[in-house]
Amino acid sequence: MTRLWEAVWKGQRGTPAWAKLLVLALPALAFLLVLFYIPLGRVFVEALRKSGEGDAAPALATLRDPYFWQLLRFTTVQALYSAVGSLIIGFPLGYILANRTFPGKQLVQATTLVPFVFPSVAVALGFLVFFGHNGWLNRVLFALFGLRVQILYSLWGIVLAHSFYNAPVVARTVHAAWSRLDPAYEEAARSLGAPLCTRFRTVTLPLIVPGIVTGTLLAFIFSFFSFSIVLALGGSRFATVEVAIYTQVRVLLDYATGSALAMWQTVSSLLAAFLYLGVERRFITGLPLSRPRAVPPLFRWSPLNCALWLYLALLLVFYTGPMLAVVIDSFQGPDGRWSLAAYQQVLFGGYDRRLTDTPGQALRNSVTFAAGSLAFALPLGTLFAYALAHMGRAARGWGARWLVLALETFALAPLMVSSVAFGFAALRAYRTGIMASLEITPQLAIVLAHGVLALPFIVRSLRPAFEQLDRRYVEAARSLGASRSEAFFDVELPLALAAVLVGAALGFSLSVTEMSATIMLARPGLNTLPISLYQHLAARNFSAASAMAVLMVLFTAAALVGMDRLARRWLGPR
C-alpha cells in the first residue's frame, strides 16, 4: 500500500509521480473527451435509439440490411487485396533501402513519406489521368496495339491506387525492421552451413516479420478506412463504408443510417487500432547492432541486382507516371495544346463560384486551419507524450502497464477512427445538444477537428523521443540545482525539439491534406485545397483539378521545406 502511495504521489527512481504526470496528461485527455469521444458517443446514442414504437434502432436495422453486409464485404475485400498489393510492391523496396546503396537513394527514401504528406485525392486524380479511359496508358496502348484497358471504376482500380498509396508504408516498416536486424544472426547461420535460401527462410524472415506484419496491417487499415480514393475512383458502383457514410449524410441526408454506419465504422476502427498496437508492441527494439549492416552498391552485377534494377525502373514508371501525367495535364488546354488556361481558370476565376472557392480562398482556409489546429494540438500533445513516456518507463506490474496502454489508445484513437465517422459526429455534436450553445462556428469546428486528428501524430512522434532520452541528463541537471520543470525546459524539451518539429510538420501536412472529416464539416467559403481539387475532379474538369493539384503540392512542399529550414536553423548543425 505504501509503495503504491509513493508511486502515485511521490514518484520513484527519478520519475515524477503518477499523479503529476496525470495532471500533465489531463488537458489532452479533456480536449479529446469533449471534442472526440463525446461527439462519437452521441452518434452511438443516436444509432442505438429507437426512432419510434416498433422500429428497431438504426444500428440494428443496419445489421439486417443486406446492403450493409455487401458494403462491408466490398470494403474488407478491397482492403485485403490492397494490403497484399502494397506488400508485393513495398517489400522489395524495403529490402533495397536496407541492403543496398545507389545514386538517388535519399530521394527514393524521402518519397516513401509520400502517403503521409500527399493528399490521397491527388493520387486519385493521377490515376484518373494516367489509367483512365482516355488516360495516358490507354493512349499508349491504343497507339501501339489498338486496344484499351478498363482499369478504373472497378475493384482493381481501387486496389491499384491503394497499393500505390500504401506500398511506401510497407517499404518503410520493412526497411526499419531490416536495418534493425543484427547481421550477426545471418552470419551465425552462414557459419553453421546454411545456404542462402534456408538462411532467408529460417533466420532473416522470422526476424523481420514484425516489420512485414505492421506494414501490411497498416496498409490494410488505411485501405479499409480510405475515403477520397474510393470516392473519386469508385464511380457510382463501388463504395466503401466510409464513402457510404458520406453519401448518406451529405447527399441523401439520412442521418439515422449515417449514424448507424458511423457507429459500426467506429467500432471496427477501434478494433483495428487495438490490433495494430498489439502487433506493434511486439517490435523488440533498442539493442544496438554488433556491426552496421553492409550496404553494397546496387550497381554490382548479380542476377538479384538485375532483378532489383528492373523492379526500381518499373516502380519509377508506376510512381512518376501518374504524377507526371497530372503536371502535363495541367498545362494542356481542352484541344490538347499547351496552355495555361487551367491555371487561369483556377487562379483568376472563369469558374463557377457556386461550385467551389477560389484557390486563394482555399489556400487561406488551409493555412488558417493548419495553424489554428497546431496551436491547440502541439502543446497538448507534447505534454501528453511526456507524461506517457514517463509513465511507460515507470510502469511495473500489469495494472500500471494496462493503464499506460489504455491512455495511449485513448490518445491514438483519432488516428485510427474513421475520419468520416468523426467528421459526421462533430457535425452533429456542434449543432445539437449542449455544445450547440457554445456556438462553435464552422471554421472553429474544422480547426478543432484537425487538432483532434493531429494530436495522435504529435504524441506518436514525441513519445519515443522522451522515452529514449537518457534520464541521467535530467538527473545531472537536477543535481546541479535545476528544479524539475527547469530541467524539462532546459534539458528534455531542447533534446526532443527535433521530434517536436517532426510532430508539427506531420500535424501540418495532415491538416493540409485532410479531406474526409473536413468535407463533412465544410461549407461554401470554407473549402480547403483538397476539397477544391475534388470538386474540380467531380465536375470532370481534369485540367483544372490538375492545376489545383500542382499548386497544392507546390504549396505543401514549400511549407515543409520551409519548416525543415527553420528546424535546421533552430537545431543548428548536428
Added chain:
Amino acid sequence: MEQPYLAVESVSKRFGSVQALDRVSLSCRRGELVAVLGPSGCGKTTLLRIVAGFEIPDLGSVRLGGIPATHLPPEKRGVGLVFQNYALFPHMTVGENIAYGLRFVKGLKRGDIAARVESLLELVDLPGYASRRPDQLSAGQQQRVAIARALAPEPRLLLLDEPLSALDVSLREQLRLHIRRIQRELNLTAVYVTHDQEEAMSVADRIAVMRDGRIEQFGTPEEVYEQPRTAFVASFFGRTALVPVRLAAPDTEFMTGRPGPDALAVLRAESVRPFGPGVPLRGRLEELEFLGHAVRLQLRGEFGTVWATAPRTEVDAWRRRRGEMVTVYFRPEETPTVPAGSHREE
C-alpha cells in the same frame, strides 16, 4: 614438422582510410588454441572474419587444412564461430539454436539430432535447457549455448571473438577454464580473440599479440611474457615500467637514466624488490597499493616511474615512508630488454 591446419599468410585489409590488417600471418596447428591478443580496434575481429569467410582480404591468403580458402564462402568452410555478443537466434529455443547447424549435415536423423543436442548441452553444463528461450538465460549461459551451437556441426576450426568480454570477472575466470577443458577434450583447433592478457595467457598454447593491424609477436605465453620483442608487447603484460638502459657490459652494467640508451629494460612490478641484490633504482615513493597478497610500490625517479613489490607484512612500514626517497632493485639476469626504437610515447 606438422602442417598447420589454419594458415593465414600475409593478409592485409583496408576499410576506407583505416588499415585494419597489415600483412598479418598466423598459423594454428591441429588441436592447438591460438589466442589473438590486442587492444580494442587493433583488427582482431577483422582477422577472425577473414578466417571465417565474411571478409575477403585485399592481399594475402587463407588456407584451411592445406587447401586455399581465401574465397570460399563461409557456409562451406566448416568453421565454427562464437560471436562477441553470441547472436543466439532470438526466435528459436536453445535446442533449436544448437540443432540449427545440424540441418545442413547430411544423413542425420531426427533422433540423432535430439541426442546430439542433449550431449552438447551436457558438454557445456546445461543439461535440460533445450526448451528454454535465449532471453531466459543469463549471459554466462547464453555464452555456453553459443559454444554448443558452434560445436554442433563438428567444425574443424573454432573461432571465438572475445567470448567472455560481456561477463563479470569471476565468471570469466571460470568459463575460460571450461572452454579450455572442452577444447582439450575434443582436441579442437581454435583461435581465441581477446583483449585481456591474463585470459590469453591462461587459455592459449600460443599467443599472437596485435597492435594497429599488425602482429608484433607470435609465440607461447612464456615467450611473449619472458622474451617480449617490442616495448608494446612488454608493456601489455602486467604493471610494467620500461626504463632506458645502456648495455655496456651485459649483466654488470645496466646504467640507467643516461642519454642515448641502447635498450629498454622491462621492469615488471613483481620482479622489482625493495631489497638487493641487483641494480639499484632510487626514487621517491609516490603511491602504494595494498593488493592483499603483496604491497605494490610506485616510485618516481630520474628514470621515470617504476613499480616494485614488497611483502604484505611490511605494509605499515611502507605507508609511513610515503613521500621519502627509497631504493629498489632489479636483477639484470632476469630482466628482459627490448630495443629502444620500439618504444612509443602513449
